[in-house]
Amino acid sequence: MVAESSRKRKGKIRWSKLYSFAACFRPLTSKDRLAARELIGQPGFSRVVFCNEPHLHKRKPYKYPYNYISTTKYNVLTFLPRALFEQFRRVANFYFLLAAIFSLFSLAPFSRASLIAPLVFVVGISMLKEAVEDWHRFLQDLDVNNRTVKTHISNGVFVDKLWKELRVGDVVKVNKGEYFPSDLLLLSSGNEDGVCYVETMNLDGETNLKIKRCLEASLCLNEDEEFSKFKATVHCEDPNPNLYTFVGNIEFEKESYPLSPSQLLLRDSKLRNTDYIYGVVIFSGHDTKAVRNSTRSPSKRSRIERKMDHIIYILFSMLVLVSLVSSFGSLLYLRQDMVDWWYLQLPDDNKVNDLDDSNSEKYDDRFFNPSKPVQSAGLQFIRALILYGYLIPISLYVSIEVVKVLQTMLINKDIELYDDVTCKSVQARTSNLNEELGQVEMILSDKTGTLTCNQMEFRKCSIAGVSYGGDITEVDLAASMRMNADFEPFEFSIDETDGATRSFEPFEFSVSSFSAQNWNARLTKTEGPVIKGFNFRDDRLTNKNWIHGSNLFDITMFFRVMALCHTGIPLEDDNHKTDKLSYEAESPEEVSFLIASQEFGFQFCRRTQSLMVLKEFDLSSMKEVEREYKLLNLLEFSSSRKRMSVIVSNEDGQIFLLCKGADSIIFERLADNGRAYEQATTMHLSSYAEDGLRTLAFAYRTIEAAEYESWNTIFTQAKATIGPEREELLEQASETIEKDLILLGVVAVEDKLQKGVPECIDKLAQAGLKIWLLTGDKRETAINIGFACSLLRQDMKQFHLSLSRDAESNNQVKDMKEDILQQIESSYKMVCEERNKEAPFGLVIDGKALEIALRGDVKDEFLQLAVNCASVICCRVSPKQKALITRLVKQYTGKTTLAIGDGANDVGMIQEADIGVGISGMEGMQAVMASDFSLPQFRFLERLLIVHGHWCYQRLSKMVLYFVYKNVAFGLTLFYYELYTSFSGEVLYDDWYMTMFNVMLTSLPVIALGVLEQDVSSDICLQFPALYQQGPRNVHFSWSRIIGWILNGVVSSLVIFLANIYILSPTAMRENGFVADIDSLGATTYTCIIWTVNCQIALITSHFTWIQHLSIWGSILLWYIFLLVYGALPPNFSGNAFQVLVEGIGPAPLYWMITVLVVVVSLLPYFIHIVIQRSYFPMDDHIIQEMEQCYKKYDVRDNEMWVREQRNSQRSTRIGFSARVDAKILSFNQQLQQKKLSIYRSVTNSPIYRSITTSPFS
DSSP: HHHHHHHHHHHHHHHHHHOSOOGGSSOOHHHHHHHHHHHSTTTTOOEEEEEEEEGGGGGGOOOOOSSOOOOOOOOOHHHHHHHHHOOOOOHHHHHHHHHHHHHTSSTSSSSHHHHHHHHHHHHHHHHHHHHHHHHHHHHHHHHHHHEEEEEEEEEEEEEEEEGGGGTTOOEEEEEETTTOSSEEEEEEEEESEEEEEEEEEEHHHHOOOOOEEGGGGTTTTSSGGGGGGGGEHHHHEESSSOOOOOEEEEEETEEEEEEGGGGGGGOOOOEEEESSEEEEEEOOOGGGGHTTSSOOOOOOOOOOHHHHHHHHHHHHHHHHHHHHHHHHHHHHHHHHTGGGGGGGGGOOOOHHHOHHHHHHHOOOTTTOOOOOHHHHHHHHHHOOOOHHGSSSSSHHHHHHHHHHHHHHHHHHTOOOEEEEETTTEOESSSSTTTTTGGGGGEEEEEOOOTTTEEEEEEEEEETTEEEOOOOHHHHHHHHHHHHTTOOOOOOOBBBTTTTTBBOOOOOOOOOOOOOHHHHHHHTTTTSSBBBBOOOOTTTTTTTGGGGGGGOOHHHHHHHHHHHHHOOOOOEOEEEEEEEEEEEOOOSHHHHHHHHHHHHTTTTEEEEEESEEEEEEEEEETTTTEEEEEOOOOOOOTTTTOOOEEEEEEEEEOEEEEEEEEEEEHHTTTTTTOOOHHHHHHHHHHHHHHHTTTTTEEOOOOEEOOOHHHHHHHHHHHHHHOOOOOOOHHHHHHHHHHSOEEEHHHHHHHHHHHHOHHHHHEEHHHHHHOEEEESSSSSHHHHHHHHHHTSSTTOOOOOEEOOOOHHHHHOOOOOHHHHHHHHHHHHHHHHHHHHHHHSSSSSEEEEEEHHHHHTTHHHHHHHHHHHTSSSSEEESSHHHHHHHHHHHHHHHHHOEEEEEEEGGGGGGHHHHHSEEEEOOOOOOSHHHHHOSSSEEEEEHHHIIIIIIIIIIHHHHHHHHHHHHHHHHHHHHHHHHHHHHHHOOOOOSSSSSHHHHHHHIIIIIIHHHHHHHHHOSSSSHHHHHHHGGGGGGTTGGGHHHHHHHHHHHHHHHHHHHHHHHHHHHHHSSSTTOOOOBHHHHHHHHHHHHHHHHHHHHHHHHSSSOOHHHHHHHHHHHHHHHHHHHHHHHHHHHHGGGGGTTIIIIITTOHHHHHHHHHHHHHHHHHHHHHHHHHHHHHHHHHHHHHHHHHHTTTTTTTTSSSSHHHHHHHTTHHHHHHSSHHHHHHHHHHHHHHHHHHHHHHHHHHHHHHHHHHHHHHTT
């Protein structure tokens, strides 16, 4: 009953009578009505909606899509063609498709199965992976589409209906805390005057609630039964992505009413502070504005994969080259020598005719005719293209697919990436971009819900010139510890002639070591139970200790402003377990103020249309009393006013104006006698801002009754004015009363960061990544967060780009361009002049200026400035602008970009970036569904990039280079044998040897390398974040490395082939004097290749587990097992390989000697290379590995070299917590030097010192 009565009281408050400036309460003018009528029916404004008659929208011309949405890349019809296209746009796959087609003819040197089967296997595995990943996207879509909402069916009956089944025209009922399933036209709400509050944080990132209000005509539709006979027709704009405009009219009960954005409720926004609303579906599914702001899931490829195409081009060029050599060589031999070789001559035509048909077929070779050397050479070229195809690693792609899937499984199962609070872990939603995580250079991040928790906490305040809540910041604390100094700020007062009290905070340093325990003890001494929204620790104010202080009137008025100047509503506890209330308000700041005032003894307990009731502590009786304040006027907050005021009268009839707002706005409205605390308060504001806290100033004034009556008459007339001059009249009226204020102090609230955000940003900055903040919030809020998460620092030179008032008022694009261009040029000039100085640069730009800066003829200058700044903050940014910035940054810099966000407004940015990361937080799943990776919280990005990104990049780089090496080493031996046999086209190896090479005998070690390789452990990666720079600099996959590995393969192939040929040819292989035949030569050469490539992978492996050992040595053993089993098969199956191991090469000692000799000699060049590199040109990971090995008997982290290397990895940091600490240490040192100099001067100028120095005894 209490909750029900609370709702009734809330419903009776007519906010339309209280608000003055909100657009939704502005009376409609005849001009508004005429504008709507003129647009309706024109192109772009042709949509017709029949309210409560969705069946009329099942057929044309009014047929609109269902509310079903899809973020998948494929569907049943498009999967096969699109997936095949994705596979065969890879050069290697396309080549092997052609080879498989040629295998259908007898021209191919191998059997059809040995060419077609690997291609089908590779493409099939890749397509299966794509299908599984898209299936997971489909399941997430299903989760959203299967949400339910109350929908009217008939006769006033509402039933649960799936979101995907909604149609345009359906009437729905949305309850408090629920998301709107589509774009709705607001018909009525649980509040008496049709007002509702909407949280659009998921769309535009703003935390403040938006006020929406239905038309007066539909206020009566506030019960289910009212919709049994409801009919109306809406004519409005066509679907578009603009979130802030809506034009239309509604024909209801034979009257036409114009519509505005105030009546439109957008999909993915949430109903707050309102029990329920009724609305009709206007736009559904992919027609909704939120979905229109997103784009289809793009097909993304990593840089390594794109570079692999170029490697394939090189290998293909080698293939064509050696094929041409074979073809020309064959042509020369045919013309000169081969025609005289009797064993290659064909019988003449007469003899052929005398033969029977079977013998004729035997001698008639269509692909080799010595009398037609050019034709034979051309056919030999095609045959060579297929024969040397092992230069192109067909299994590379499928091996990479398998490795990436296994990598994603390891990422998903990493216990360090699991969040205990939400019971969620990191999820890799695609495996295509694992290695791209290790090459990120730019991070573009949303703010609300990504960096912050969407929670406000009351942290500090300054009342009557005294700061409460602790003065030492974490930056000061860390700097003091680094300096090994004791930092003791203290306060003292000096009574001046005017009676004002000023606060001083001098820095005191001593040579004694810093006592962190003492500081922690001071903090924990005042700690109490955790109160949501109240994180304030100061014994001087808590537990009503403020009554023992001075300036009690100012303190009391400060708390009254906090408790009365708001639009909040108290919510009573249904179970009466506590006397504390919870609150709802338009902004989270107001909620934190109400909670704080309650904790200080000023509890806002109820309100009516014209009355506000406080339980406050009475100083005379020392008891809590209930006092009523009559609410006379409410001048609400707006982005242009930047302040809010209420005019109230107390029980004694005194009239007060209580005001809160931005400090700059309040200070310029202070009376001459109201500035007593201005200087001290300004100092505290600077300190709070450095902490990243959001500040508001509190002030008041007393109003005489006659002055109020005169003003209220003017204000009432302005409020009732209809026309464009209404806003101007209201602003003028408010200016006349909001003046001559008396400053009380400031409050500082924290837009609470998610756990570990500053530390994560600091580590990412140390890793060399640049971080841009893109938010829909206002500039002040964005700057506060910039300081809180250490993207900004006090000594940073900030450039603020915004349109001047003149340029904005003219509304001429040319003037605005010139204005922004002038600001950009002057800022860039300063960057060029002061680039070598220590202080970094920060850029802050708002949405309107950004819109101009991103235009074609300005964007290059803007991006040139932006990329030269240490941090960039873009505020008031729309979803489209986020996506556009991401695209332009990616194109302009050519660097790998990562975008991270949590809401539907971040979807475009996430999809546009090279890597999209969604936060699986509290605000729906739109960002996650569009992302490549999902995180429970932002802090997990540190480990995902610096550990897994670094590992995956290095693993894939090594894997690809090794694949190139082994295929070059193997494929060129076929070419050398072709040269050795005078371009005969003879194949050195058995067909099944060729097939087994990539499929079985060398595949497992390379997969183990790609999944388990670690140059250093995860802890070392986090301790030395500079190691991450190997990815952005592409150290492990540079062209020099690629060419080097190709040359290594060439050298190995030469050693293997020449050693086998020139050792086996002149030498008897067995005791009976038999020399090696082609089968023994092929098996021996193949054995050397298997040993060499597997030993090579052992040399490049840094981190061995039993899996690596099993795969490497097991693969070598598997070759002997295969040779034994294959040779034991009947000759019909094994062919010339019958018993080749048991009877041919196995008993010969020369076979085993050659194997050992060839492996050692072929690996010697690489071994010499790594010895020289590690000795004289070591890389970062080499140094760390050596330090670990040298000091593994001791605690390596205590070693001086270890500490030095750690510091070196942090040297170039310009943003982040560490950079702020360094800047603070520099500031402290400067202050110390100034103090020492001051002391020295005061001593040397003293008479005593002079007398001593001038004494004859001195």
